[in-house]
Amino acid sequence: MSVRVVARIRPLLEKEHGKDVIVRADSVEEGKPLTIVKIPSPKNESEEFSFAFNGVYEQSTTQEELFTAEVAPHIKALFQGLDVTIFAYGVTGTGKTHTMRGGLKLAERGVIPRLLSNVFRRGKKIAKDTDGDTTVQVALSYYEIYNDKVFDLLEPPEKRTPSGLPLREKDGKTIVVGLSERSCEDLKDFEKLYIEANNNRVTASTKLNAHSSRSHAILRVKVTQTTGDMVRESTASAIDLAGSEDNRRTDNGKERLIESAAINKSLFVLSQCIDAISRGDKRIPYRESKMTRILSLGQNNGITIMILNLAPMRSYHLDTLSSLNVSSRAKRIEVREIENEIVFKQPPRTNSSGSTNMQRQPLRPLANAHNIHSGAAVAAKASDKPVKAFSVFTDKASKPAAPARVPISTVNTSQLRRSSSNKRPSDSSEQIPRPSKLARPTHTSLIRPMATQLAPQPAMQPTPQQLTISAEQIEAMVEKKVAEILASRAAAAAPVPKVDIAPESSGLSESQISDEVRRRLDALERRIDNDTHDGRSEGLRLLLQARQAKERGDDEAALHFYELALPSFPGQAKLLSKIERLRAKIATKKGGDDSLSAPSAPRGDTRKVERRRDRAYKVRDDREDEEDGTEADVDDESFVDRPNRLKAARKQKNSGKKSAFLDMDQGSVSPRTKQLLDIVNSRDLALIRGLHGFGAKKAQDLVDHLTLKGDEEFVSVASLSHLSMIPGIGSRTVERAYEGLMA
Numbered sequence: 019m020s021v022r023v024v025a026r027i028r029p030l031l032e033k034e035h036g037k038d039v040i041v042r043a044d045s046v047e048e049g050k051p052l053t054i055v056k057i058p059s060p061k062n063e064s065e066e067f068s069f070a071f072n073g074v075y076e077q078s079t080t081q082e083e084l085f086t087a088e089v090a091p092h093i094k095a096l097f098q099g100l101d102v103t104i105f106a107y108g109v110t111g112t113g114k115t116h117t118m119r120g121g122l123k124l125a126e127r128g129v130i131p132r133l134l135s136n137v138f139r140r141g142k143k144i145a146k147d148t149d150g151d152t153t154v155q156v157a158l159s160y161y162e163i164y165n166d167k168v169f170d171l172l173e174p175p176e177k178r179t180p181s182g183l184p185l186r187e188k189d190g191k192t193i194v195v196g197l198s199e200r201s202c203e204d205l206k207d208f209e210k211l212y213i214e215a216n217n218n219r220v221t222a223s224t225k226l227n228a229h230s231s232r233s234h235a236i237l238r239v240k241v242t243q244t245t246g247d248m249v250r251e252s253t254a255s256a257i258d259l260a261g262s263e264d265n266r267r268t269d270n271g272k273e274r275l276i277e278s279a280a281i282n283k284s285l286f287v288l289s290q291c292i293d294a295i296s297r298g299d300k301r302i303p304y305r306e307s308k309m310t311r312i313l314s315l316g317q318n319n320g321i322t323i324m325i326l327n328l329a330p331m332r333s334y335h336l337d338t339l340s341s342l343n344v345s346s347r348a349k350r351i352e353v354r355e356i357e358n359e360i361v362f363k364q365p366p367r368t369n370s371s372g373s374t375n376m377q378r379q380p381l382r383p384l385a386n387a388h389n390i391h392s393g394a395a396v397a398a399k400a401s402d403k404p405v406k407a408f409s410v411f412t413d414k415a416s417k418p419a420a421p422a423r424v425p426i427s428t429v430n431t432s433q434l435r436r437s438s439s440n441k442r443p444s445d446s447s448e449q450i451p452r453p454s455k456l457a458r459p460t461h462t463s464l465i466r467p468m469a470t471q472l473a474p475q476p477a478m479q480p481t482p483q484q485l486t487i488s489a490e491q492i493e494a495m496v497e498k499k500v501a502e503i504l505a506s507r508a509a510a511a512a513p514v515p516k517v518d519i520a521p522e523s524s525g526l527s528e529s530q531i532s533d534e535v536r537r538r539l540d541a542l543e544r545r546i547d548n549d550t551h552d553g554r555s556e557g558l559r560l561l562l563q564a565r566q567a568k569e570r571g572d573d574e575a576a577l578h579f580y581e582l583a584l585p586s587f588p589g590q591a592k593l594l595s596k597i598e599r600l601r602a603k604i605a606t607k608k609g610g611d612d613s614l615s616a617p618s619a620p621r622g623d624t625r626k627v628e629r630r631r632d633r634a635y636k637v638r639d640d641r642e643d644e645e646d647g648t649e650a651d652v653d654d655e656s657f658v659d660r661p662n663r664l665k666a667a668r669k670q671k672n673s674g675k676k677s678a679f680l681d682m683d684q685g686s687v688s689p690r691t692k693q694l695l696d697i698v699n700s701r702d703l704a705l706i707r708g709l710h711g712f713g714a715k716k717a718q719d720l721v722d723h724l725t726l727k728g729d730e731e732f733v734s735v736a737s738l739s740h741l742s743m744i745p746g747i748g749s750r751t752v753e754r755a756y757e758g759l760m761a
């Protein structure tokens with residue numbers, strides 16, 4: 019099913035009485051449930067926008083009504099082995115914490131205490147119904163993401179390290195390293211723990227909300243059911259996201275501004291992820307923030323409910339529209355409901371007739387599985403849906419030793435049908451030999467053009483025959499498959515006008531050039547595929563994207579990706595010169611200088627001239643890449659930090675005309691640079707306007723530029739140089755903004 023998205027409109031608070039209410043709930047037809055949110059157009063009051071949701075809860079909805087309708091029905095599924103995720107999203111002061119945590123009075127309790135109460139009650143019932151044969155244990159982890167750092171809320175604040183807990187990718191899942199977990203006996207136990215932990219959470223008073231949450235809080239409730247030697251584990255995650263806020267309305271001071279920039283940035287990235295997934299994009303920008311990395315929206319299996327909190331007043335008009343836009347798109351995210359497997363505490367007796375058991379494979383997280391689908395393919399192929407949303411993990415070994423895994427007896431046939439076709443052998447399954455990456459059968463879904471594109475794999479057991487395929491054969495098959503993928507990509511792309519400038523002087527024919535480029539792209543993709551845990555793999559991936567953008571003729575995107583890759587290869591001379599060349603090329607293009615290598619065109623036929631010029635650039639670029647070997651940067655070791663290269667690059671930079679100040683950010687990013695970039699990337703007009711040298715117009719131009727770019731792909735400003743290249747900004751402005759932060 020899709021992510022279930024429901025909207026909740028909060029009532030007016032005492033101090034808000036008499037305020038203009040502009041948000042209302044409606045239904046498609048009279049008598050039908052409320053599923054529509056209506057809000058007037060900010061430009062034309064007589065025009066009304068409607069946003070459809072899976073459910074809409076109006077101002078008078080009580081905590082109990084919301085819980086009974088949206089969360090209670092999934093408790094059963096949780097005990098059947100499905101993970102359940104509930105998260106509250108919305109602008110600051112719209113009722114997220116009220117919805118998730120609620121008040122202390124019984125009637126005011128929010129989703130979280132009610133969830134725990136139901137879990138304990140059901141656990142007790144199961145134990146009673148089975149005469150104690152099945153025991154249910156509940157364990158909690160609770161942490162916050164504050165200023166893009168992860169802190170354990172179950173530990174006292176003095177135990178925090180300034181950099182917070184690190185994240186690590188393990189088996190395709192993001193885990194928080196060193197997170198604590200506490201077992202919880204009953205509701206009282208939970209309440210004590212929860213209240214204590216919430217005192218550790220960072221909140222502050224802003225003009226919009228007296229207790230504004232300055233962090234995203236993630237509560238993870240692990241339910242472990244043990245019957246004899248069988249253990250079933252599932253997790254409910256309840257997430258109270260920090261609210262986006264308009265700093266013009268919050269009168270935020272410096273510290274609040276920084277927090278606000280971090281919050282706004284992560285929420286912006288979340289919206290970009292939602293957009294990218296719903297469009298079927300290949301690249302989902304999870305890694306741009308810790309929150310999205312942990313949530314990995316659209317990645318795991320189970321049930322996800324997004325509660326959009328809305329304030330009904332006019333003063334929230336634009337913010338409300340923006341969050342309505344984002345959340346209504348989240349409905350398009352498809353998730354699979356696949357229950358977690360049962361594991362045995364001890365090795366089961368061998369059963370010669372147990373072949374059916376063997377067919378049910380332990381689940382693996384299908385990281386970025388949506389990446390293999392285009393949006394249309396997703397729609398057309400409902401049975402092959404991308405996998406679901408949020409899941410959070412501790413790194414503790416949570417399961418008992420699991421020498422064998424068995425099918426879940428309670429699974430219904432539709433679940434089985436759905437899940438079995440998408441299972442693949444687990445890396446961690448010791449007793450079932452898993453073929454090495456190279457030796458896997460060449461099934462279309464097994465060929466992944468990029469490391470992140472982990473395709474769901476059929477529950478196939480390797481046969482001895484498959485395992486004996488030679489490395490050369492596999493390599494040939496991979497080459498063939500990648501060639502097919504590249505060919506289909508090329509066919510899908512807009513037709514590129516034929517190059518009418520002969521590339522003789524490059525020494526290579528056009529087809530040879532593209533063969534050569536393709537060979538390197540293939541090599542890079544394979545390398546990334548084999549190298550996901552290398553810190554440089556993200557950099558390599560960006561280089562690949564840059565190269566692909568260049569191939570498409572999209573120089574600005576190429577420049578953007580090269581710049582994003584820079585921090586992974588600080589001071590790398592070839593990369594720097596590549597960036598310089600692209601900048602010059604873009605600047606020349608913008609200046610309308612079409613004299614470079616382009617043959618003259620008939621007067622007035624400027625498009626033709628531009629096309630020719632682009633082709634000329636392409637041929638020249640390819641030639642330059644061949645000549646200086648920069649293309650090889652992606653598949654040789656030349657991007658490894660080398661002191662000599664670094665020195666050479668610095669020398670080159672210092673001798674250039676460009677501002678020495680801007681060169682500062684070519685290597686590692688200083689905290690002040692990061693602060694400046696965070697403010698810029700928040701796209702928060704008020705924050706940006708607060709920077710030295712940025713008046714209202716410049717700030718607006720910058721936000722417009724980033725927003726327009728953002729419609730095409732996720733764009734964040736990666737460096738001060740990048741910032742200075744944005745039309746209307748320039749190096750002097752960047753310098754002033756930077757110096758302003760120093761003051």
Ligand SMILES: Nc1ncnc2c1ncn2[C@@H]1O[C@H](COP(=O)(O)OP(=O)(O)OP(=O)(O)O)[C@@H](O)[C@H]1O
Pocket residue numbers: 027028029031108109110111112113114115116117227229230231232259260261262327
């Ligand atoms: N449904 C509701 N009924 C009554 N009061 C509500 C409701 N929703 C929110 N409120 C009140 O509105 C105020 C703001 O709510 P809350 O703190 O939950 O907002 P928030 O979205 O979590 O804000 P932030 O993102 O700043 O943490 C609180 O005083 C809360 O008690």
